[in-house]
Amino acid sequence: MSLLRIVGRPLLVSMFIAGGVNSLRDPQRVAPVAESVARPVTERISVLPDDTEKLVRLNGAVQVVSGVLLGLGRCPRLSALALAATLVPTTLAAHRYWEVEDPSDRAQQRIHFFKNMSMLGGLLITADDTGSAPSLLWRGRHAAHDLRHDARLVHRSVRATARPAAAVGGGRAKLGI
Numbered sequence: 001m002s003l004l005r006i007v008g009r010p011l012l013v014s015m016f017i018a019g020g021v022n023s024l025r026d027p028q029r030v031a032p033v034a035e036s037v038a039r040p041v042t043e044r045i046s047v048l049p050d051d052t053e054k055l056v057r058l059n060g061a062v063q064v065v066s067g068v069l070l071g072l073g074r075c076p077r078l079s080a081l082a083l084a085a086t087l088v089p090t091t092l093a094a095h096r097y098w099e100v101e102d103p104s105d106r107a108q109q110r111i112h113f114f115k116n117m118s119m120l121g122g123l124l125i126t127a128d129d130t131g132s133a134p135s136l137l138w139r140g141r142h143a144a145h146d147l148r149h150d151a152r153l154v155h156r157s158v159r160a161t162a163r164p165a166a167a168v169g170g171g172r173a174k175l176g177i
Contacts, residue, residue, distance in 0.1 A: 005129075024061060034055065
């Protein structure tokens with residue numbers, strides 16, 4: 001693993017772990033803010049709990065577990081996707097700057113909104129990062145390409161040696177060897 005990944009991953013996940021722990025410890029503080037996003041989400045996804053506090057706790061648990069895994073470099077692509085999935089509703093619930101009337105509060109919420117969008121971008125890049133190991137799709141494509149290349153070489157080799165071999169075989173047959 002490169003030095004940039006060793007240093008960068010824990011830096012990227014530090015906010016998720018801290019926020020997830022806060023959501024696990026005190027979901028009542030976050031639940032009123034999350035209510036506007038929690039209801040539509042739970043109506044569409046039936047497996048999620050209907051209680052907003054439980055949903056906030058679940059979101060916090062996913063952030064802590066995925067953050068720790070990504071920080072340690074374990075299942076980094078899956079962990080980054082899980083964190084990205086928790087970041088979208090969190091951002092939409094907590095940083096609705098377009099609804100804030102006070103200009104200074106609006107500016108502050110806009111900064112937090114775009115900070116979260118930047119973190120989302122980092123998570124999406126991380127989810128696509130194979131860590132210098134080619135993905136299964138890449139390996140499959142290149143294996144197929146290599147097989148086609150090898151088959152063409154064998155075909156050319158057979159064609160190049162078939163005519164002389166046939167001539168030698170025909171000459172041997174005429175000689176009775």
